[in-house]
Amino acid sequence: xxxxxxxxxxxxxxxxxxxxxxxxxxxxxxxxxxxxxxxxxxxxxxxxxxxxxxxxxxxxxxxxxxxxxxxxxxxxxxxxxxxxxxxxxxxxxxxxxxxxxxxxxxxxxxxxxxxxxxxxxxxxxxxxxxxxxxxxxxxxxxxxxxxxxxxxxxxxxxxxxxxxxxxxxxxxxxxxxxxxxxxxxxxxxxxxxxxxxxxxxxxxxxxxxxxxxxxxxxxxxxxxxxxxxxxxxxxxxxxxxxxxxxxxxxxxxxxxxxxxxx
Numbered sequence: 303x304x305x306x307x308x309x310x311x312x313x314x315x316x317x318x319x320x321x322x323x324x325x326x327x328x329x330x331x332x333x334x335x336x337x338x339x340x341x342x343x344x345x346x347x348x349x350x351x352x353x354x355x356x357x358x359x360x361x362x363x364x365x366x367x368x369x370x371x372x373x374x375x376x377x378x379x380x381x382x383x384x385x386x387x388x389x390x391x392x393x394x395x396x397x398x399x400x401x402x403x404x405x406x407x408x409x410x411x412x413x414x415x416x417x418x419x420x421x422x423x424x425x426x427x428x429x430x431x432x433x434x435x436x437x438x439x440x441x442x443x444x445x446x447x448x449x450x451x452x453x454x455x456x457x458x459x460x461x462x463x464x465x466x467x468x469x470x471x472x473x474x475x476x477x478x479x480x481x482x483x484x485x486x487x488x489x490x491x492x493x494x495x496x497x498x499x500x501x502x503x504x505x506x507x508x509x510x511x512x513x514x515x516x517x518x519x520x521x522x523x524x525x526x527x528x529x530x531x532x533x534x535x536x537x538x539x540x541x542x543x544x545x546x547x548x549x550x551x552x553x554x555x556x557x558x559x560x561x562x563x564x
Contacts, residue, residue, distance in 0.1 A: 306341050307348035311356075314349060318358050318369055329359065329367045354515045357545025361515060375451060376403040377542065379551030383482075383495065394480035396444050405446065409474035414442040416471045418460070425457040428526050428537035438463055440481070443511070450512045451547070454523075454540040456481065462490060462535055482527075485535050493530040499523055501544065512543050519544040 304312075317323055330338075332346045340346060350367050353359045357374065361367045377399055387393035393401065400407035419439045426433040441455040463469055466484045467476040476484050482492055500522040504514050512520070523540035 307345045307352065310335075310340055310345060310349035311352040314353060315356070315358055318353075323369045325369050327369050328365070329369070331366065351515070351517070355518055355545075374546055374548040375399055375405065375446070377547040377549045378402055379549070380553055383492075385492075388479040388482045389486055392478045394475045394482075397475075400446075407446075411445045411447075412442050412475060413445075413473045414440055414471055416440050416469050421457065424524070424539070425537050429457070429459055429534050431459070436460060438469055440468060446546075449546075450543070452540055452542040453511065454538055456536050456538040458536055462488065481536070490529055490533070490535045492527050492535065494528050496526045496528075497523060498525075499549075504541075508541060512541070514543055521547070521549075 314323075314329065323329060329350070332343055332350070335341070335346045336343055341349075350359065350361065354361050354367070357370065359367050359369055378395075381402070382395045382398040384398075387398055388395075396412060397407050397409075417439050418436050420434045421429065421431055421437045423433055425431075425437060426435060429437065431437070438458045438460055439455055440458070441453065443453050444451050458468060462485065466488060468481050468484050470476065475481070479486075485492060501519055502522060504512065504518055504520045506516075508514070508520060509516060509518060514520070521542045521544050523538070523542065525536070525538040525540070526534055527536040527538070528534055
């Protein structure tokens, strides 16, 4: 049998999905559920923490436990990097996600810092550099309103980006079309990418930065971006609040046997 707190969490989750508790509505105080016979204080508390970890509610001092206002953002796969969006328009990747989700966005919701740093081992390996060689690190924090959604730190070889808008720490994307457009204008047109995803519990520092409850999960993204000749022009590490995104991928199904036929 499931523990009492799990049964209560499942019961409340069903009520939330059914609409008994609307987005923005506060759930009953813990003591009220205890008085109603739903379990001990520790049982109710554990049920509420489970709902929070599952992305159904948020908890804060002074506001109690409240049903989340919105469904997770769509985090597009291949479509977010469509060249027509950033080369011919001004729809950088995080904005493409917002547009696909039917959500508002402001360019200033992306803030960043830029620094020249010794390359960490993963970055050095990706760029084919000696460990400790200097690279530019462009660290972004992206918010939806006041709530952070994810971080992304891109690492570049200095000779690829020196003197470009990529090394400008002003808030928002690096000008019209963002960083990929800057690379394109500099003669480094992106051609293909590799993305790797890892799910794990956030560290204390990450939970503070992304405004997560203790024990919440994040999705760590490693992205390597290449030109057509195989030159790595960006290696990026992102951290996404797991409950604030729904990941979607549309792609052509490969047929390697047919492709190999002369």
